[in-house]
Amino acid sequence: MKLLVCPLNGPRPVSEFAYGGELRRMPDPETCSDREWSDYVFNRSGSPGIKYEWWCHIASGFWFIAQRDTARDLVLATYPAEAARAGLGVAAP
Amino acid sequence: MFTQHASLKAAYDVVIIGAGGHGLAAAYYLARDHGIRNVAVLEKGYIGGGNTGRNTTIIRSNYLTPEGVKFYDESVRLWQDLSTDFDLNLFYSTRGHFTLAHTDAAMRTMRWRAEVNKHYGVRSEAVDAAFVKRALPMIDMECGGHAPIVGALFHEPGAIARHDAVAWGYGRGADRRGVEIHQQTEVTGIRVQGGRVVGVETTRGSIATPKVLCAVAGYTPRILDMLDLHTPIYIHPLQAMVSEPVKPWLDPIIVSGSLHVYVSQTARGELVMGASLDPYELHQTRATLDFVEGLSAHMLDMFPFLGEVKVNRQWAGLSDMTPDFAPIMGLTPVEGFFLDAGWGTWGFKATPVCGKTMSHTVATGRNHPLIEGFTMERFAQYRLTGEKGAASVGH
Numbered sequence: 001m002k003l004l005v006c007p008l009n010g011p012r013p014v015s016e017f018a019y020g021g022e023l024r025r026m027p028d029p030e031t032c033s034d035r036e037w038s039d040y041v042f043n044r045s046g047s048p049g050i051k052y053e054w055w056c057h058i059a060s061g062f063w064f065i066a067q068r069d070t071a072r073d074l075v076l077a078t079y080p081a082e083a084a085r086a087g088l089g090v091a092a093p
Numbered sequence: 094m095f096t097q098h099a100s101l102k103a104a105y106d107v108v109i110i111g112a113g114g115h116g117l118a119a120a121y122y123l124a125r126d127h128g129i130r131n132v133a134v135l136e137k138g139y140i141g142g143g144n145t146g147r148n149t150t151i152i153r154s155n156y157l158t159p160e161g162v163k164f165y166d167e168s169v170r171l172w173q174d175l176s177t178d179f180d181l182n183l184f185y186s187t188r189g190h191f192t193l194a195h196t197d198a199a200m201r202t203m204r205w206r207a208e209v210n211k212h213y214g215v216r217s218e219a220v221d222a223a224f225v226k227r228a229l230p231m232i233d234m235e236c237g238g239h240a241p242i243v244g245a246l247f248h249e250p251g252a253i254a255r256h257d258a259v260a261w262g263y264g265r266g267a268d269r270r271g272v273e274i275h276q277q278t279e280v281t282g283i284r285v286q287g288g289r290v291v292g293v294e295t296t297r298g299s300i301a302t303p304k305v306l307c308a309v310a311g312y313t314p315r316i317l318d319m320l321d322l323h324t325p326i327y328i329h330p331l332q333a334m335v336s337e338p339v340k341p342w343l344d345p346i347i348v349s350g351s352l353h354v355y356v357s358q359t360a361r362g363e364l365v366m367g368a369s370l371d372p373y374e375l376h377q378t379r380a381t382l383d384f385v386e387g388l389s390a391h392m393l394d395m396f397p398f399l400g401e402v403k404v405n406r407q408w409a410g411l412s413d414m415t416p417d418f419a420p421i422m423g424l425t426p427v428e429g430f431f432l433d434a435g436w437g438t439w440g441f442k443a444t445p446v447c448g449k450t451m452s453h454t455v456a457t458g459r460n461h462p463l464i465e466g467f468t469m470e471r472f473a474q475y476r477l478t479g480e481k482g483a484a485s486v487g488h
Contacts, residue, residue: 002381015383019373035473042325042416042472046314048376070328071376 002073006057007064007080020054023065023084050076052084094265095140098273104301105133105273107455108293109308110280110316112136113145114256115433115440116308117263117274118448119455124270126449127456132272133302134264135295137279141260144310147378147410148441149333149355149367150256151346153190155217155248157206157483160466161419162213164446167463169250171445179262183254184360188345190251191225195240195351202482203246216249231342237394240351251346253357253365259444283319283430290429306431306455308447311376311411313434320427324435325472326413330371331438332384334407336399338362350484352391363405366392370412370438378409412437419478422451422467423460431455432469438484 002014022045027036045051048071055066055078065084067077107123109116112134123129136142152172154165176183194200203219210217221244226234228247235241264274275297282294283305292301307316311328343358353368368388371381385407392399414437415421421435433451436443450461460468466478 022374034475038473038475039323043323044325044327046324046326046328046413047318048315048328051374053374070374073375073377073379 004055004066004075005078006060006062007078008062009057009060012057016057016059018056018058020056020063023052023054054081094261095268095274098275101133101275101278101295101298101300102273106131106302107304107306108132108300108302109134109306110293111143111307111309111312112140112260112264112274112276113143113308113310114141114259114263114444115145115310115436115447115451116306117260117267118444119306119308119433119451120267120272120274120448121263121270122448122452123456124267124272127452129456130271132267133300134267134272134274135278135280135293136274136276137296139276140264140274141257144410144412144436144440145260145444146257147333147408148256149357149365150253150441151190151355151357152252152254152442153248153346154215154250154442155190155192155206155210155246155483156480157202157209158419158466158478158480159209159213160478161480161483162209162215164450164463164467165442166213166215167449168443168446169252171449172252172254175259175262175445179266181258181262181265183258183262185252185254186360187250187252188357189228190248190346191228191348192246192248193225193242193347193349193351194244194246195236195242195349197243199350200244203244206246206483210248218247220245220247228345229347231398232347232395233397236352237397240349240394253346253359256441259441263444263448280316283316285320285427288426288428290427304429304431304455306433306451308433308451310413310434310436310440313413313432320425320430322425322427322469324421324469325416326421326435328374328376328411329414330375330378330409331367331412332371332380332407332409333365333367334385334388334404335366336364337403337405339364339402347395349391349395352394354388354391354395356392364399364402370414371409376411378411380407380409414438416472417477418480418484420467421469422447422464423454423469424458425469435467
């Protein structure tokens with residue numbers, strides 16, 4: 001069984017979590033073009049690599065960020081979303 | 094079965110990336126129907142070693158959108174003559190296909206699909222629980238008590254086929270017509286000048302070509318990165334497993350969306366079983382115990398007498414998923430670069446029609462009418478082709 005370290009609850013089986021997709025910057029919907037908006041809504045970075053992702057511990061409803069290598073199936077770090085916001089320049093791809 | 098070519102030529106009229114069913118089918122129809130024979134198919138692994146050899150071999154056309162129904166119906170028609178076409182037995186076996194409904198809401202979708210199907214001449218019927226029980230006397234209609242079967246969508250043309258042979262048949266047919274298949278040849282770059290494809294870089298040297306068709310399923314984003322093209326494609330593994338051979342007892346193909354199961358019995362007697370996608374992005378074909386446990390539990394809900402049957406093998410493939418569960422096919426913003434991708438969990442059944450339509454598109458430079466609902470441009474236009482309701486299971 002694969003374990004994921006929840007920043008709130010500690011190591012838990014991965015089946016207790018929901019994957020929320022990659023952390024992405026939303027363009028300003030008031031000023032961006034239709035094409036920029038569709039790029040944000042639909043397009044994804046599909047290639048393997050180290051990615052910053054939203055995950056949720058379902059039982060406690062706690063959302064956090066995981067840094068994960070999608071080529072090797074390794075979780076490199078997990079931390080609360082606040083830390084990601086504070087250090088957005090560093091953490092965001 | 095295939096000619097071994099010592100080296101790549103300096104130039105080809107068309108280069109196809111990926112020697113799976115889709116790539117080889119396109120090569121076959123390019124040579125047979127369009128007379129374009131100076132074609133190279135490049136494969137970084139071996140023929141049919143990707144999702145062509147990893148799927149659960151189900152063929153059906155009981156889709157939800159008119160675009161999907163017309164497209165897959167043409168595929169089923171092509172399937173039925175392929176063994177004769179190839180002079181190779183594909184073990185194409187028409188079984189009938191039940192999509193079980195366990196709720197009234199599911200039954201409503203079955204009626205919707207049946208009506209759309211019948212409108213386009215595809216044989217599908219919404220049937221009641223008694224019909225299901227008559228066709229499948231061995232099934233537990235209560236599914237262990239927690240998901241009673243209330244009816245189904247019955248799709249008479251549903252079939253299975255031997256998947257490896259599909260790649261071999263198309264490959265051999267293309268090979269005999271002069272197409273070169275190069276295995277162990279990985280594409281490392283695509284050369285573009287003035288917005289036009291001019292060549293391909295490989296681990297065995299450079300090739301000049303004006304046309305490239307990309308048919309690489311789970312590896313699509315890596316190829317698109319070479320051209321700085323963006324799509325909604327995301328990659329999740331899809332696992333499957335097969336039991337030891339048992340005497341024939343299951344004739345039709347059974348799908349349950351609520352229980353996340355699809356199962357058929359091969360001519361050898363093995364049960365081939367699949368379920369939902371793995372829940373997160375991953376570019377690995379590793380297998381998990383979670384998957385076997387979950388799928389086995391749901392199999393036993395329907396067929397409790399299988400408790401003593403052993404699972405022989407499990408494996409995974411990389412699914413190139415799209416947000417609307419329809420593929421991404423045809424022309425791209427790079428002239429001479431054609432895409433056959435976004436085949437997620439539904440690509441095997443489409444192999445013949447993809448070969449037909451993509452060969453037409455590559456030969457003429459215009460999208461085949463059957464793939465107009467599947468263009469890359471549909472996302473920027475917010476015109477999706479919503480096919481999720483026809484997915485086998487709730488992925």
